[in-house]
Amino acid sequence: MKTPRRNEHEQPPVVTGHDARVKLLERNKRPAVPLRHTFVQRPSEETPRHGPLCEFVRNGDLRGLRAYLVVVAASGGERAEDGWTTELDSMVWARLFDTDQHTGPRGARAAAQRILDRLQDRGLIHRARSARGSRQIAVTLLREDGSGKPYDRPDGGDTADRFLRLPVVFWNERFDARLSLPAMTMLLVLLKERRWSAFPPDKMPDWYGISADTTQRGLKELNELGLVERRTRYKEAPLTPTGTTMLHQYALLGEMRPPKPGKRPIRQRDA
Structure with missing residues (x-):
């Protein structure tokens, strides 16, 4: 029997971060990823109101925010008896975080570890190597409020x-790679709030710890992408020259719309 001749020109397929994220979501078999409101905003009785999300915004850490959402999607799908921990080779974490795009394996691994260090410093995860000298990194999800619990x-x-529910279409349709930091921030805010909410720019620093500029740029981008719709409403304001004040309300569109309030996330055994 003749041995098939090897194709000397055959190349291995190029596997991207998007491929890895989609495969991860397929493994967890969930239509949406649950994320506590406290990541975006703390309860009204607490001061200050803003949650850990604002730290990503203040530090311009888009890569860190994207990575954190991937960790939630990965670890949140694990079983409780596993301690909400996901263990992967550091190169796989690098691929999931897209740190392999413009550097070699060594640089990609180092960049992924720096991102995980930042998330750990913010009390959102705990990371550990599986064994001395191992490239396997175990990432354990902690409470979304940054308390370290x-x-x-x-x-x-x-x-x-x-909790809010972030639809997997966020990753499947590459919105995670397309959205700017302001747009991703406002997407999470919109998912947290009721449909047709208003976001007065002057109130956003107190409510969410984000600036008026971030609010306006984020909403504008989401609107241009067709992810939100806007409507105008008027309120009585007898002590103003016009007697009314105008406000804009926003609602998510299509597959980004959150499910009905109170609906529980799908558990692994239900999938």
Whole structure:
């Protein structure tokens, strides 16, 4: 029997970060990823109101925010008995975080570890190597409020346990790579709030710890991408020259629209 001649010109396929993220989401078999409201904004009785999200904005850390959402998508799909931990080779983490795009394996691994270090410093994860000299990195999800407390799956039972759901279309349709930091920030804010909410720019620093400029640029970009719609409403303001004040309200469109309030995230055993 003749041995098939090897094709000397055959090349291995190019695997991208997008490919890795899609495969990860397929493994978890969930239509949306649950994320506690406290990552975006703390309960009304707490001061200050803003959650860890604003730290990413203030530091211009788009790469860190994208990575954190991937970690939530990965670790949140693990079983509770595994401690909400995902263990992967550091090169796989690098691919998931897109740190392999413009550097070699060594630089990509180092960049991924720096991102994980930042997330750990913010009290959102714990990372550890599986063994001395190993390239396997175990990442354990912690509570979304940055307190460093152990993670558990949110069920919406009380104010501090309410959650938004980030649809997997966010990754599948590459919005994670397309959105700027202001747009991604406002997407999370919109997912957290009720449909047709208003976001007065002058109130956003107190409410969410983000600037008026970030708010306006983020909403504008989401609107241009067709992810939100805007409507104008008027309120009585008897002590103003016109007697009214105008405000804009926003709602998510299409597959980015959140499910009905109170709906629980899909558990692994239900998938």
